[in-house]
Amino acid sequence: MAEKTVQGAQVVGRVAQLLRIVGRSPEGGVALPAIVEASGLTRPTVYRLLNSLAAEGLLDHHAETGMWHLGPEIYVLGAVAANRYAIEDLARPSLQRLADETGESAFLSIRRGDETVCLLRVEGSFPVRSFVLHEGVRFPLGVASAGLAIMAFLPDAEVDRLLDDGGARAARFGPAHTAERIRANLEVTRRNGYTVNPGLILEGSWGMGAAVFDRQSNPAWALSLTGIEQRFRPERQEFLGKLLLEEAHKITQQLGDQASGR
Amino acid sequence: MAEKTVQGAQVVGRVAQLLRIVGRSPEGGVALPAIVEASGLTRPTVYRLLNSLAAEGLLDHHAETGMWHLGPEIYVLGAVAANRYAIEDLARPSLQRLADETGESAFLSIRRGDETVCLLRVEGSFPVRSFVLHEGVRFPLGVASAGLAIMAFLPDAEVDRLLDDGGARAARFGPAHTAERIRANLEVTRRNGYTVNPGLILEGSWGMGAAVFDRQSNPAWALSLTGIEQRFRPERQEFLGKLLLEEAHKITQQLGDQASGR
DNA sequence: AACCGCTTGTCCACAACATGGACAGCAAGG
DNA sequence: CCTTGCTGTCCATGTTGTGGACAAGCGGTT
Incomplete structure (x- = not known):
């Protein structure tokens, strides 16, 4: 900041x-x-x-x-800048599929410096929705599932730098955001490919996310789903995680396919 | 400025x-x-x-x-602001159709103060193309077909204000841009619905445009086509103008249909 | 090599400019 | 009627942005 x-x-x-x-x-x-x-x-x-x-x-x-x-x-x-940074067109169909198949709300976030910014949102059909996340909202990396999913695939040095803020993040977003607990989450995320945010920001408001990689294989975006705790039971997490990874891979691939000019 | x-x-x-x-x-x-x-x-x-x-x-x-x-x-x-100003999603299919059916390049421009800004471009199939216009390019109202098409449907007072410099602002873009000639063009444009720019900016580089209206019926955007003089002969202008008007009306209508919230 | 024209990057004395404390006016709520 | 919280504005102050000037690099021409 x-x-x-x-x-x-x-x-x-x-x-x-x-x-x-x-x-x-x-x-x-x-x-x-x-x-x-x-x-x-x-x-x-x-x-x-x-x-x-x-x-x-x-x-x-x-x-x-x-x-x-x-x-x-x-x-x-x-709109002019979007010609250089276009990803939304690629991501929107994925978000739609995620929302359709899960009933939860689906989001695309982008990494911007040490934060994530929510760019796109597609509401799910499930009647109880969280409004923590919407277009324009920013979280530091390490907070919210998008930021966790991205952070998990950053170099160790980067992760160290981000976590070493003297507890400022934890103070702003709740005591669950200590360096240790985030590290533990990143660990699990690396193993599964996707991340789970078990209501860390707001109790009962859960999320899951998966990173999307740019042409240099850096985690630059993330897809995520949010909903209430009851919809993220362990037995369903696997299903949701698989979907997230599938769609994230699809986008990553399409980005790689694009001619590198423009 | x-x-x-x-x-x-x-x-x-x-x-x-x-x-x-x-x-x-x-x-x-x-x-x-x-x-x-x-x-x-x-x-x-x-x-x-x-x-x-x-x-x-x-x-x-x-x-x-x-x-x-x-x-x-x-x-x-x-991207966040686009939620409030979205038109591109509506316009892109129209541009595609225009480019496909005419072979010329098709553009969407938006009015921004006393200028137009080009937002979207779809290249046509015709192998000779002009590069005067591309995303981000700005012209004062009254210059280029988009700006003429928009200006033709502004209130007289507004037109007067824009031209009360005798066309000095417009004259930067070629000696043909005098207040009188612009007024004459606007006159014809109001009759036809569409405008023709007969190479006013760059000799041999012609264009045609039609305005798109917002929910308050102000001309806020314009569709346009550009190409070389030989492709804009009088006998073809009618065909191109009809297409432009059709697509412009389509977009205007869709904008009106949208729920006025968000 | 020496010179030229054009570039990027940086310094620092000067004063123009942004700053923010303070005040006026207004609307809502107790 | 008084309080609270808001928007809009003024203007003395000195912090902050300014731009002339200089250093250094780079490529082309004589």
């Missing part, structure tokens, strides 16, 4: 931070005070920056509700 | 400008000097800002070539 920003560019860091905060907010948008709180900046500063960003079209300010959203310019730039 | 930036936010404007410049560059990326030139800022400033943006993941700097690209963070944010 505390990047050593390039010298002479404080604002750029702040702007990026604000964009991320607004981006990870749920569909209804975020209000100013929440952004102030999340950013740790003073209110006038946030106010001014948000308005400038809105003037550039990077953010949108709903006049009635006062809520802030990502703006059209971000959408436009992102 | 010269927006009255919100007070106390010079950098935000600069940052947004840099993102746009990098975003509209072709696939190979842009080099620093070109960005300096395009932005009108001094080199150290651009250098510093670009590096900060890259540190935040908003830009990407290819180490070998030195080229700048839109970064993963933009992609991620854009």
Whole structure:
């Protein structure tokens, strides 16, 4: 989080931070005070920056509700950038199949630095759903099934670096997120190929995930399923894990097949 | 271009400008000097800002070539924003049909302030192609068939405002872009429904376009076709125009059908 | 080799610019 | 009526961004 920003560019860091905060907010948008709180900046500063960003079209300010959203310019730039980073088209059919066959909600997350960001969601048919995860939500690697699935296939040195945060992660996401318990989970994940999150973030809200690998065989994305504990009993985990791995492999393969140009 | 930036936010404007410049560059990326030139800022400033943006993941700097690209963070944010602005999924099939049936290249552009931005491109089968237009390219409204098609269905006051510089903004893209000639084109466009750009930007490079309307009946997007003059003879224009209008109507309709929530 | 033109990367004195404390105005709730 | 929490704005302050200037690298031309 505390990047050593390039010298002479404080604002750029702040702007990026604000964009991320607004981006990870749920569909209804975020209000100013929440952004102030999340950013740790003073209110006038946030106010001014948000308005400038809105003037550039990077953010949108709903006049009635006062809520802030990502703006059209971000959408436009992102659409252009997507030509270089396209994976969603490949992943969406997999998510649909996962949701259809399991009844749970299925997600695609992408690794972004030391975090995962949820990109796509397909709701399952099962009537009880968790709303911990949705498009734009970020978790540090090691938290939530997507981040665990990815982390399990990172080099040891990387894992060590990520876990060595002096307990900040555990403090934010619950006492279950100690370095030791995460390591144990990664161990099991490496053996099975898929990971299980037994309600670590929110009690009763379970998840499973499997990593998708880029052309250099780095775990860059993850598929995951979420639902309530009762739907993730041990006897069903094997079935769900197999499905996740199948779909993850499919995507990994398709990514490899693509001509490496563009 | 010269927006009255919100007070106390010079950098935000600069940052947004840099993102746009990098975003509209072709696939190979842009080099620093070109960005300096395009932005009108001094080199150290651009250098510093670009590096900060890259540190935040908003830009990407290819180490070998030195080229700048839109970064993963933009992609991620854009993917999240796309939930609010989705049109590409609706438009892609139309573009495909247009390209298949005509052999020309088909494009989707979106209105963004006083410009259009090209979002999607589907190459046609015809072996001679123009590369004036590609994803990320921006033209002022009134230039290129997409911008003309959109402008033709804007309120008169809006049109006046856009042209009250005598077409100076448009004239950057060729001497044919005077206010009078643009008005004449808009006139014809309103009658036909579709617009024809008879090589105004680049001699011999023709285009045709039709507007797509949002739920408030504003022309917010445009479909367009481009190709060489010989493929846009009067007798073929009617055929191409009819196809464009059909597909544009299809998309407009689908947009209207969508539940207005999310 | 010496020179040129063009590039990237870095420094630092200067002052322009972003900053944030403070205040006004408004709406909702007790 | 007072309190709480919000949005929007001002402006003195000094932190922060700025850009002129210089160093160094690279490839081509004479």
